[in-house]
Amino acid sequence: MTDMRKEARQVIDAALRAVLPDNAVQRALRGYTPPPGRLVLVALGKAAWQMAAAASACLGDAICDGIVITKYGHAQGPLPHLRIREAGHPMPDHNSFAATAEAIGLVRPLTAEDGVLLLISGGGSALFEKPLCTPEELTDMTAQLLRCGADIVEINTLRKRVSAVKGGRFAQLCAPARVFSIVLSDIVGDPLDMIASGPAYPDRSTAEQARAVVQKYGLRLSPAVLDLLGRPTPGRLDNVQTQITGSVRELCAAAARACADLGYEPRVLTASLGCEAREAGRFLASIAQYHAGTARPLAFLAGGETVVHVTGRGRGGRNQELALAAAEGIAGMQNAVVFSVGSDGTDGPTDAAGGLVDGATCARLAAQGVRIDAALADNDAYPALQKADGLILTGPTGTNVNDVAAVLLRPQA
Template sequence: MTLREEADAIVRESIRQVLPDEAVARALQGRDFGSGKLYVVAVGKAAWQMARTASDILGRRMESGICITKYGHVKGEIGGIRCFEAGHPVPDENSFQATEEVLRLVGNLGVEDTVVFLLSGGGSALFEKPLVSRKELADITDQLLACGADIVEMNTVRKRLSAVKGGRFAENCRPAKVYSVILSDILGDPLDMIASGPAYPDSSTCAQALTIASKYSLELSEKTIGLLNRETPKSLSNVETVVTGSVKNLCRAAAAVCKELGYEPHILTDRLDCQAREAGRFLAAIAKSHQADRKSLAYIAGGETVVFLTGKGKGGRNQELALAAAEGICGLEDTAVFSVGSDGTDGPTDAAGGYCDGRTKQILNRLGVDIYRTLQENDSYEALRKAGGLILTGATGTNVNDVAVLLIRRH
C-alpha cells in the first residue's frame, strides 16, 4: 500500500469503529421504559443514523419521533420518525420549524411518558428556538465563528439566547422523563455544552457569557445583553444521561488500525485545542525529530482545532492543518500528515479533511501555489485539490471531533 492508501484505510476504519449504531443499541437494548408512551427525538449531524437504530430497536414500543440533521445527511425514511434537514453551522428557517415540531411533540406529555433524546454534535444550530430575532442570531453566530471562539465559548453565549438550550428543552418535556443518549463532539465530554446542553443542567454562568462577549468584542443589542444576564436551569430531576462515544474512542480506533498496518502508534492527546496551522506545524516538527528512527511510527492527535479567518478562500480546519504540515515535511521520505472530521465534513466544503506528504509542497510549487499565501487566504481546499490531497468520505453518520495522524513509514 502507498502512504495515501494507508491514510485512507486509517480514516475509513477508524470512523467505522465510532459509528453510533452499536453505541445506541447498547444504550437502548433491554431497557425498561415503563408503561407510558415513548417518543424519540434525535438532533445533530449523526441524528439520522442514531434515530434509525432507535427505531429498529424500539419498534412498535415507540409512539412516534422526529429527527433533525444537517442538509444531505438524511439517507432515507425511518419507520415512525419524521426527518427534517436544516442549517449548519448557522441555523435557518428549517431549523426553527423543525424545532417547533419537536416542541409540539413533547408539549403535553404525562408523568409516565419518556422522551428518548438522541444528541450529537451540530445540535446547537439544528435545534433552535431563538429568543432574539433570527437575523441577530445569525449575526452573533457569524461573529463567534469568525473571531476564533471555541465551541464551549460559543455555546455559553448561544444557550442564553434560546428557548431549548441550556436545559430548557428538558423543562419543556416535564413532567415526562428524558433519557438522553449522547455522542460527544466536545473535548472532555462536558454534557452541558454538547449541542448547548438542551437536556442537561447548565454549569456556565451569566458572568462567563458576558466575559466572552467582552473578550471577542461582540456587537450585541441591549436585548441580547439582557438575555446573557438571565440564568439557565441548574438542576433537572427528570433527566438521565449516558455518553455513547467521543473523540477518545476515535483516537483509540485510529491507533488500532495503525498498529494493524505495522506502525507503532502513539496517542499524543485526545484534547487538541489550538490553531489548525500550529497543530500542522507541530506534527511536522515531530516528523523531523523522528526521521532517523528505524521503526514505523504513527502519532495521533484528536480534538478540534480553530481557524482564524484572514482571507476569503475555501477550506476547513483539517485542510488547514494538513496544508500547514506540508511546509515542514517537504522532502521527508515516507512521511505523511492527514487530518479529518469524523462527520465527513470540514468547514463549508465537501471534503472531510486533507492529506499531505513529503512531495506536496513541491507539487504545489510547480503549480505556482504558495502555501503561506494560501493559508493567509484560508484557501486550503483549492491547494489540496490541485495536489490530490483532499480526503472525501461523504457524510459518515457520526460526529466525535477530528483526528490528525502523522505517519513515518520505515521498511
C-alpha cells in the same frame, strides 16, 4: 509515497467505521424500559439519523412518534414512525427553526405517563434552535464567534443564553414526561451541558462567563442579546436521565489499532488538541522532522478539535488548514504523510472531511503557482489541497466524535 497515502486512507476508513453510533446506542438502551404511555423520539445533530436508526431497530413500535433533525445531506432515508428533517449547519436557518418547532409540538402534550428518548450529537446547536432574539441577531452573533476563532465551549456558552431550547430548557418543555438522553460526545472532556448546547442538561456556565466571552473577542451585540446573556438558565432538572456514549478517545484508539494493523507503532499524543489548526499542523510536521530517520514505522496521533481564526475569504475547514500547514514542514521527505479528518465527514462549510499531505505536496503546489502561506492567510485550504490530490472525501459518516490527525513515518529507503 503512494503506498503511504493509501495506508493513511485505510486508517481513516477503519477508524470511522469503529466509531459509528449503532453499537453505542444499542449499548445505552440495554435495560431501558419504555414508559407505560407514549414514547416520542427526538434525535438531533450530525449523527441524528444513524442514532435514530439504531434506536428504532432496538425499540421498534414502542416508539410511537418522533423527529430526526440533521444536517443537509446527512439523512439516509425514511425511518418507521419518524419525521426526517434536514437543516442548516454551522449556521441555523429557517428549517432549523421549523424542525425545532415540530419537536416542541411533539413533546408539549406529553404527560407523566409518557417519555422522550432524546438522542444528541454534535452539530445540534445549529440544527436545534428556537431563538429568544431575532434570527438576524442570532446569525450575527454566531458568525462573529466562528470568525474570531472562539472554541466550541465559548460559542455554546453564548448560544445557550439566547435560546428557548438550549441549556436544559428543552427538558423543561418535555416535563412532566421523563427524558432518557443518549449523548454522542463531540467536545473534549465530554461536558454534557455543552454538547449541542445541552438541551436536556443543567447549565453549568454563568452569566459572568458569557460576558467574558463577549469581552475577550470584542463582540458587537445588540442590547437585546446582551440582556439575554444575563438571564438565568436552568440549574437543575428532575425529569432527565443521561447516558454518554462515544468520544474522541474511542476515535483515537480505533485509529491507533488501524495503524498497528498496518505495521506502524502507534503513539497517541493527546485526545484534547484544541489550539489553532495551522499551529497544530506545524507541530505535527516538527514531529515528522525529529523522527525522520526512524528505523521502524511510527504513527503519531492527536485527537480533539482545533480552531480557525477566519481572516480571509477562502474555502476550507480546520482539518484542511491543519494538513496544509503541515505540508511545508515535511516538504521533500519521502517517508512522511500527515492527515487530519473530521469524524462526521464534513470539515467547515465544504464537502471534504479533511486533508492529507506528503513530502511532495509542497512542490506539487509550487509547480501550479500555489503558495501555501498565501492560501492559509486567505483561509483557502480547500482549493490548494484539491490541486494536490489532498482532499479527504468520505461523505456524511453517521457519527460525530471530534477529529483525529496523524503523522505516519516509515524508514527511509
